Amino acid sequence: MLTLKHVTKTFHxxxxxxKRALNDLSLRLETGEFVTIIGSNGAGKSTMFNAICGTFPVDEGAIFLDGKNMTGLPDYRRASVIGRVFQDPMKGTAPNMTIEENLALAYAKGTRGPLAFALNKKETGFLRDSLAEFGMGLEDRMKTKVGLLSGGQRQVVTLLMCTIVPPKLLLLDEHTAALDPATAQKVMEITNILVKRHCLTTMMITHNMSxxxxxxxRTIMMDDGEILFDMSGEQRxxxxxxxxxxxxSAKKNQTFDTDRMLMPD
Amino acid sequence: MGSLLTLGTLQTAMELGFIYSLVALALFLSYSMLNVCDLSTDGCFILGCAVGATVAISGHPYLAIFAAMGAGVLSGFITAQLQTRFGIESILAGIIVNTGLYTVNIFAMGNRSQISLNATDTVFTKAKALLAGTPFADYYKLIVAVLFVVAAAVLLVMFLRTRLGLSIRATGDNVDMVRASSINPARTITVGLCVSNALTALGGCLLGEYQKSSDIQVGTGMVTIALAALIIGETLSRGHGGIGRRVVFVIIGSCLYRIIMAIAMRLNMPASALKLVSAVIVAVAIAMPYVKQSLSDHRKKQAAMRISEEETEDVKC
Known part of the structure; x- marks a missing residue:
């Protein structure tokens, strides 16, 4: 599904x-895999996501998705097959537009002509039902501006926007880290439901090791722009x-440097 | 001194209000929706006026409208390309295009700085001929202006409800989200500026035909005037409600602005003072929400400072 071949990126x-943020990184994901990624700050986790999404061009190497070489495509072209949720709930939604307008924009992803009306009765009904099943009461606030929602609610709207047209790859960049524990758990439950339902190939960065x-x-630990361990199945x-x-500690000959990773969320 | 407004001046104010509201609608799209301050508005307004006048003089009163709008699209396209393809700051791109348009406008008027439409067929003279003898004969100018504005407003609202329109609105709101929805923001900015400059040029074209002349000075300060109308409208609508409601309020804002100007004229204010009046209106309208907030914060702080310590109960540790 996703293949990274000897990807290198050096900043400044x-x-x-x-800073060599990605160092000859190679990785292969099969369809339907759900990979969690851990590593200390500056390990290259988010940089890897940025490289996959095309936020910046990589210096060397190539990135393939579903057999297609994506390395030369601009970010917005890749976005038609990649969904991404950021840690910052403000990043994924347009605050001055209503919930249904945000969802409609994501739902129309490349499927219809640009001059088709973005919202019709049938679609608003579908979008509303999709939101209703999360049981957060957001379906009654379809005409509310997204800027008025809480961080957790915005994150749920973003998650739905990323998956309403199932992407080939879903990237979750610590998407529950800015939320309170109860909300984080709820958002994680919704994430699991969506990933299972659409059999999404998913990568999730987290600071919570357990x-x-x-x-x-499957779990990957990154360090200094490289993959330190990669484990799945029984070993995991x-x-x-x-x-x-x-x-x-054995690999790096030093102890792990962030206490934050040991704390349960 | 009599009443502040006669019916005649009110009618003139409304005519101008409707014509200028096309520019306010253009800024509604570029400034409120796309979050781009398009400083090529002045030049583009004259461009519409000049191209419209020249085509009308050559004997095509209806084609003049479309030619002016086409010229506006072209001007908006260049402004957008400078921003998106060549990395020029949006304000600077507008200023550059505005400067260049001066020469283009003189050229479009046949190397003159002013041309007269006194003996030329325009949409206004056509309407006058059509309505002659009917009870609406005296209102032909207002009717033409209203028809154009209503058509433009309806099309604009419909456009903003399409997928492309929605993505233009999102571009000014959260450009990352637009990219994540697999839309190229360079494209939405380009389309948005083309449409908004077409509206500006249409406004210029109608004004030229309305006052039967095209002049290289006619667009000076247009950005400020249109912003004043836009902000009056947005303040009145409080930003609530759908796009349709906000568009109606922008048009109302433009008419109100013209009425304020008409009153200023009745108070024997010299014509040269009007630009200062519009500058003050814009500054006051934009500053109002901030000043209100500051005053209310100040009052709360003053009230808090008056509380003496004895009134609060000490918590025993």
Whole structure:
């Protein structure tokens, strides 16, 4: 499904701030895999997402999605097959437009002519029903401007926008980190439902290591722009938080540097 | 001094209000929706006026309307390309195009800075001939202006409800979300500026035919005037409601602005003072919400400062 071949990206090359954010990174994802990604700050997790989405061009290497070379495509072209939810709930929605207008824009993703009306009765009904099943009462506020919603509600709207036309790849960039624990759990439940329903190939960055091991089907730890471990199946099932940390220390010859990753959300 | 407004001046104010509301609608699209301050508005207004006048003089009163709008589209296209393809700051792109348009406008009027339409057939003279003898004969100018504005407003509202229109609105609101919806923001900015400049040029074309002359000075300060109308309208509508309601309020804002101007004229204000009046109106209208908020914050702080410590109960630790 997704293949990264020897991808390299260096920021500020030739200056004192030179930083090799992705270092000859290769990765292959099969269809339907749900990969959780962990790693300390600056490990290259978000940079990898940005490279996949085309936020910036990579220096070397190539990125394939569903057999198609995406490396030269601009970000908005890739977005037709990639859905992405950011940590910041403000990023995924247009605040001065209503919930239904936001959803309609995402729903129309490349499917209809530009001069077709964005909202008709049948569609508003469908969008409303799609939102109703999350049980957050948002279906009664379809004409509310998204800017008036809470962070958790906006994140749910973003999630629905990203999946209403099922993408080939769903990227979740710590999408529950800015929410309170109860809301984060609710958003995570909705995420799991959507991923299962559409059999989405998913990558999720998280700082919660235990969640990383229990969610999804495969876990990757990144460090310094490289993949440190990549485990799935039985090996992953038998891994605990402690073994993960000792594996990290053994490989890096140093202890893990963020306390935040050990804290349960 | 008599009444502040005679029926005649009110009618003139409404005629001008409707014609200028086309420019306010253009800014509604570029400024309120796309969040781009299009400073090529002045030049584009004259461009519409000049092209419309020249085509009308050559004997095509109806074609003049479309030629003017086409010229506006072209001007908007260039402004948009400078922004999206060549990375020029949007305000600067507008200023550059505005400067260049001066030469283009002189050229469009046959290397003159003024041309007269006194003996030329225009949509207004056609309407006058059509309505002669009917009870509406005296209102032919107002009727033409209203018809054009209603048609433009209806088309604009319908356009903003299409998928393309929705993505134009989203571009000014959250450009990342537009990209994530697989829409190229360079395209939405280009289409938006083409449509908005077509409206500006239409306004210029109608004004030229209305006052039977095209002049290189006619667009000076147009951005400020249209912004004044837009902001009066947006303030009155409080930004609530759908696009349709907001568009109606922009048109009302433009008419109100002209009425304020007419009153200023009746108060024997010299014509040269009108630009200062519009500048003050715009500054006051934009500053109002901020000043209100500051005053209310100030009052709350003053009230808080008057509370003495004894009145509050100490919490025992």
């Amino acid at each position: 090359p030739g200056t004192a701030n030179e 969640a990383a091991l229990t969610t999804g089907t 099932a038998n891994t605990t938080l402690e073994t993960l940390l000792s594996m990290y």
